[in-house]
Amino acid sequence: xNHVLARYQRAxxxxxxxxxxxxxxxxxxxxxxxxxxxxxxxxxxxDGQQQIAALLSGQGPREPLRDPxxxxxxxxxxxxSATCRSMLDLLTTVDPNSCVASHHGEVTGEWVLTTAVxxxxxxxxxxxxxxxxxxxxxxxxxxxxxxxxxxxxxxxxATGMYAPSLTAPARATAQQQLLxxxxxxxx
Numbered sequence: 001x002n003h004v005l006a007r008y009q010r011a012x013x014x015x016x017x018x019x020x021x022x023x024x025x026x027x028x029x030x031x032x033x034x035x036x037x038x039x040x041x042x043x044x045x046x047d048g049q050q051q052i053a054a055l056l057s058g059q060g061p062r063e064p065l066r067d068p069x070x071x072x073x074x075x076x077x078x079x080x081s082a083t084c085r086s087m088l089d090l091l092t093t094v095d096p097n098s099c100v101a102s103h104h105g106e107v108t109g110e111w112v113l114t115t116a117v118x119x120x121x122x123x124x125x126x127x128x129x130x131x132x133x134x135x136x137x138x139x140x141x142x143x144x145x146x147x148x149x150x151x152x153x154x155x156x157x158a159t160g161m162y163a164p165s166l167t168a169p170a171r172a173t174a175q176q177q178l179l180x181x182x183x184x185x186x187x
Contacts (some may be wrong), residue, residue: 001098009091010138011120012084015045018124019080025089027076031130032184034163036068038130041123043068043075047085048119053087056111058095060101073179118145122182123167125175146178153181 019042028041036044047065054062067072072079096110121141128135157164163183168176176186 003097004096004110004113004117005091005094007138007141007144008117009088009109011117011141012049012087014135014138015080015124015127016121018128018131018135019067019077021133023075023128025182026131029130029132031126038127039072039076040068041127041130042080043071045120045123045127046071046079048116048123049083049087050178051110052116055088056090056102056109058100061103114144114148117141118149121145122179125179125184127130136179139174142178143175146174146181149178149181157183157187 010041022038027042028037028124030036030063031041033041043065047068047070050071051062054060055060094109094115096108096114098114099106100109104122115160121137122145125135125137153165166180166183166185168185172180173187179186
C-alpha cells in the first residue's frame with residue numbers, strides 16, 4: 001500500500017480513537033480553536049473529509065461550511081463513524097498518481113492526501129483537549145507534517161486559520177513541536 005494512503009488511514013483511525021472516548025457532556029466544551037467547542041471541531045473534521053472526498057472522486061473543490069456544526073448529522077459518534085467509513089472506502093479506490101482538480105490547480109491524489117493529513121491529525125488533538133484528555137498522534141504523520149510545515153509556519157498563521165507559532169518547550173517531542181508551530185499550547 002502507498003505510504004501516503006496508509007498515513008491518512010492512520011490519521012482517520014486516530015480521530016476515531018478520540019471520538020470514541022469523548023464523554024457526551026464534553027461535546028460542548030471549549031476546544032483550543034478559539035470560539036469552537038468539541039462539536040465544532042468534529043464538524044470541521046467531517047466537513048474536511050467531505051471536501052477531500054469531493055476532490056479525490058473528481059467532483060472538484062468545494063467551499064467549507066460556514067458553520068462546521070452543520071456537518072454533524074445526528075449523534076457525533078455516529079456522524080463521524082459514517083464519514084470515516086465512507087472515507088476509508090474511498091481510499092481503497094484512490095490511485096495516488098491520478099490527477100484531480102483542486103483550489104491549487106490540477107494535483108495528484110497523493111498531493112491532496114499529503115497536504116490534507118494535517119487536518120485530521122491535529123484536530124484529533126484539539127478534540128481530545130476539548131474532551132479533557134491527552135492523545136498521542138501518529139508519529140510518522142507528525143514527523144511528515146513537521147518537516148513540511150516548519151519552513152512555512154508563518155504562512156500558516158498569516159491565513160488566519162492558525163494561531164501564530166509558539167516556542168516549543170525544551171526537549172519537546174515531535175508532536176509538541178508540531179502543535180507549537182500551529183499555535184497550540186501543550187504544557
